[in-house]
Amino acid sequence: MVAHKILVIDDSKVIRMRVKDMLPDGNFEVIEAKNGLEGFNLINTEQPNLIMLDFLLPKMSGWEVYQEIQKRPDLKVIPLVLMSGRKEEVTEKLTEPFELFSFIEKPFDQKQLIDAIKDAMAKARKHPKVVSAPSADAAAEPSGGGVASADVQALQKRVESLENEIETLKKQMGQLVSFIKQKLK
Template identity: 30%
Template structure:
């Protein structure tokens, strides 16, 4: 147990304390739409974003994503490429053609990093690309980049604009999602003997 205390001191305490520290250059309170057919990805990414003070909407497919984007007008969208029915590229094109959604920054996500995907992501107007699996650092680097370039601006909401009525997961389910589900390579602690 003494070894663990050494690591805590070296790495600045426990992870929950680290999360409470605001990240430089990242706005708080952004409305973010997470579109992925995997409930696990939606939950994990949603938890990461919620912990940093963002409001998260979730959609399991392209049609629901377009409907939510038009209705809620989020500040940022994380959009998976491989979706049931309408794929991510078709959703991206539809969002870019719609006057209500065309200016929302979109980060495409995929488990398959191929040059053709990156080409189409740029060609159809996505703002960034993120490969699965990803960790907290990767997610917030994308948000920070979009903020610094002026693409991500958290708009002021009126009192009439409502928060999501009911989250996709209960708080207990959400809390049960382990942070290790998609670790950051920098967050991994290797024991002194080099074995895990």
């Protein structure tokens, strides 16, 4: 079973094959898309662990794919590497320093690719998983399910953990107050 999926969205077959060949051997599958629309559909169906996105694409530009990713909390947490042969086209729309993704300028070598992937993964870890308020549709669903349900469960566990910490601190504070009272007598 494949542990990780890497989605490479680029209209150049040469770039898609080059990325695939440059990746070190590992327990992952490389999925390819030749345009932005196909790529965005694969993001939704394949749930990749890493997205490598060309900025200039047919049917749906890399910029449009990026904007759609940013609208969805479940997609924003996926490490993203933007690729372009013309960095100025990226910086026209997104100012540096790039905080939500890594950027790699074409052409690139294997070390640059690996460094960009590592950088994208580090940046993705820095950003908290965003929990959105349940929509009216989600509230109407009897069993919840999906991302919202998982987020609610994670929050409930966190609240429970914090409540336990508070109880522990209260006990320690009580012991400290008792100790101080004894010393004052």
